[in-house]
Amino acid sequence: MSDPGFRTGPDGVRWRDLNHNGVMDPFEDPRLPDAVRVDDLLGRLGLDEKIGLLFHTVIETGPGGSVLDGPGAISKTGTRHVVVDKRVNHFNVHQLGPAHEAARWHNTVQRLAQETPHGIPVTISTDPRHGFSENAGASFSAGSFSQWPEPLGIAALRDEQVCREYAEAVRSEYVAVGIRAALHPTLDLATEPRWARQLHTFGQDPQVVTELGLAFLEGLQRGRLGPGSVACTAKHFPGGGPQADGEDAHFPYGREQVYGGGHFADHLAPFRPAVEAGVAAMMPYYGMPVGLQLDGEAVPEVGFGFNKRIVTGLLRDELGYDGVVLTDWELVNDNHVGDQVLPARAWGVEHLDAAGRMELLLEAGCDQFGGEECVEVLAGLVADGRVSEQRLDISVRRLLMVKMQLGLFDDPFVDEALADERVGTPATVEAGLAAQAASVTVLADEGGLLPLSGSGRAVYVEGLSAQDAAALGRVVERPEEADLAVIRLAAPHEPRSDLFLEAWFHQGSLEFPPGLPVRLRRIREHCPVVVDVTLDRPAVLGPVMEAVDAVVGSYGSGGPALVRALRGEARGRLPFDLPRSMEQVRTHHPDQPGLGDPLLPCGHGIPLGARV
Known part of the structure; x- marks a missing residue:
């Protein structure tokens, strides 16, 4: 194990000798202002160190918290x-083991960083990982972390205090294992019912998204960034929700964002207070605007990360943002995963080579290339005079400032022995479980079947374990033997190919197969039926509602939480409209919040607490 570099000066100041010269240089002096330290370090860096700072890629953990010697999955x-x-020295981590292993891995990576000329500490980032969704392109299920409803479920509660408790759990558990940057919150509006990424938004209402997004941001960053903060990346500027036909911009067929309803300002709205609150980073989306005009001029139809009118003109000049702009993943190079080759998401500039794309991203105003590690391409641009070192310095200063504010230069290490005690504590686990239960939304209960009291009934269940259902009654194997049926369904989607990431993104039709209501009616012939639908997107629920006695919606609730919800804890409200039909969805403008005449409107919900 290498020397972590800690020294104590004659006046008792604890510092790290990052460049191993035995002298406390200004950038190593914790008593100096952050800006002074950053300026001193910037003047010392070699070109290779500056270039390395502009990349933010994926690394994976090895067995038992070790580092991988070669490429991973x-x-x-x-x-x-x-x-x-x-x-x-910026890395997005994917799968993590138990907390102590995650902490051990993090510390090992930080010791590797000490071998570089100026010991620039590593910043570890993550996509959301406190919910249920497992998608290597967007989020990870909780594992050893406390488990909460997905952000849509937080939106269903519309409770800023719960959102702040959620943010504090996320912040404290990230910090315990060395994660100091969150690639969230997602401030997009869920205005296109088919879009695959609504699960991690706070719904369709611009005001709700703004309020909850700001509460989450402030909870993670704790005001001005400091040693206990997690730096947030707000995404996807200027709003990634209005996808044409609801297809996702990860894929070539989903590259277009459209604004036929004239609601660009609604999508931009949540990002303004994020800028004012000092969000550490912004991430433009992959999508390219089609037919968008700002101030009477057409916005270039290229992906938002390449779009100087959006990044420099709107974000930097008009909104006054001077933080880090991190691109979304793999805009420069094709991505090779196994035997698959996925095209770079260089929408609108596919004709450019890797160097041309990188040059355009810098010209647009971006600071860091997500998912890339092709340092040789940027070095070539500098050598050819296409990108100046002065341009690099602008971005390097921003990136170093975040590291300095987080306290990483003074002590980036975490306590491996305490990680398990600080992650998934009984208090945070219970708070997450309570939020899961409370977020459940009662959509229909015409017969007053809910809440379910007592446990003397015979219960038939699907999608719920017998162990979890035991709190509702004696579990039986057939509807014919039951006094009640509880059935969990996933919201419908169209399965796609085995292309990397595609199968994890739920896209396409929101209609259930026609045989489902028929089967539900057959069960109802024997006993009352309660259906829970996991709403990672809206669903056309009319046929299901007509076939059963009660319908609830959930947004990331385990079996124990659903049981608690049905017994009286459910108080959620819909975070988006539910459509009457797919025809209504197809004729709806993707940028418009709300469907006009929905089956059930955003905000609908029957709180069971009022009935208990």
């Missing part, structure tokens, strides 16, 4: 090579 390069040789 997704990561392109062995950890030592990318940290020490390529000088990269």
Whole structure:
């Protein structure tokens, strides 16, 4: 284990000798202002160190908290090579083991960083990982972390205090294992019912998204960034929701964002207070605007990360943002995963080579390339005079400032022995479970079947374990034997190909197969039926509602939480409209919040607490 570099000066000041010269240089002096330290370090860095700072890629953990010597399932390069040789020091981590292993891995990576000329500490980032969704392109299920409803469920509660409790759980557990950057919150509006990424939004209402997004942001960053903060990346600027036909911009067929309803300002609205609150980073989406005009001029039809009118003109000049702009993943190079080759998401600039795309991203005003580690391409641009070192310095200063504010230069290490005690504590687990239960939304209960009291009944269940259902009654194997049926369904979607990521994104039709209501009616012939639908997107629920006695919607609730909800804890309200039909969805403008005449409107919900 290498020397972590801690020293104590004659006046008792504890500092780290990051460049191993035995002298407390200004950038190592914790008593100096952050800006002074950053300026001193910037003047010392070699070109290779500056270039490395502009990349933010994926690395994976090895067995038992070790680092990988070679490429992983997704990561392109062995950890030592990318940290020490390529000088990269921003990493998005995917799968994590138990908390103590995650902490051990983090500390090992930080020790590798000490081998670089100025010991620039590593910043570990993550997509959301406190819910249920498992998608390597967007989120991870909780594992050892406390488990909460997805952000849509937080939106269903419309409770800023619960949102702040959620944010505090996320912040404290991230910090315990060394994660100091969150690639969230998602401030997009869920205005296109078919879009696959609504699960991680706070719904369709611009005001709700703004209020909850700001509460979450402030909870993670704790005001001005400091040693206990997690730096947030608000995404996807200027709003990633209005996808044409609801297809996602991860894929070539989903590259267009459209604004036929004239609601661009609604999508932009949640990002304004995020800028004012000092969000550490912004991430433009992959999508390219089609037919969008701002101030009477057409916005170029290229992906938002490449779009100077959006990044520099709107975000930097008009909104006054001077933080980090991090691109979404893999805008420069094609992505090789196994035997698949996925095209770079360079929508609108597919004709450019990797160097041309990178040059355009910098010209647009971006600071960091997400999902890339091709440091040689940027080095070539500088050598050819296409990108100046002065341009690099602008971005390097922003990136170093975040690290400095987080306190990483003074002490990036975490306590491995305490990680298990600080992650998934009984209090945070119970708070997450209570939020899961409360977020459940009662959509229909015409006969007053809910809440379910007592446990003397015979219960038939689908999608719910017998162990969890035991709190409702004696579990039986057939509807004919039951006094009640409880059935859990996933919201419908159209299965796609085995292309990497595609199968994890639920897209396409919102209609259930026609045989489902028929089967539900047959069960209802024997006993009352309660249906829960996991609403990762809206669903056309009319036929289901007509076939059963009660319908509830959930947004990331385990079996124990659903049982608690049905017994009286459900108080959620819909975070988006539910459509009457797919025809209504197809004729709806993707940028318009609300469907006009929905089956059930945003905000609908029957709180069971009032009935208990």
